[in-house]
Amino acid sequence: MRIRFAVTTAIVAGAGVLSACTANRSEQDARRDYQRSVADYEYCVAANQMSTCESERRIMKAKKRVLSATMQRLSR
Numbered sequence: 001m002r003i004r005f006a007v008t009t010a011i012v013a014g015a016g017v018l019s020a021c022t023a024n025r026s027e028q029d030a031r032r033d034y035q036r037s038v039a040d041y042e043y044c045v046a047a048n049q050m051s052t053c054e055s056e057r058r059i060m061k062a063k064k065r066v067l068s069a070t071m072q073r074l075s076r
Contacts, residue, residue, distance in 0.1 A: 030070040034063040 037060040044053035 027070055027074055030063075030067040034060070034067045037063040 037056070041053060041056040041060045044056045
């Protein structure tokens with residue numbers, strides 16, 4: 001009985017650690033995606049007229065929403 005309890009405890013603890021790592025990785029991915037989209041938009045604006053960069057601006061705003069949602073989910 002003690003062995004079963006110890007194994008169950010180890011599994012639950014391991015799952016908690018993996019969950020925290022996944023959440024942290026998700027935040028890092030969202031932040032990296034947003035930063036990349038900002039750089040793409042700034043490059044487009046520098047190289048072209050602003051009106052030609054509408055798709056980059058929309059992508060940047062969408063990535064910002066994803067990052068914000070990820071940060072809110074992790075702060076709960």
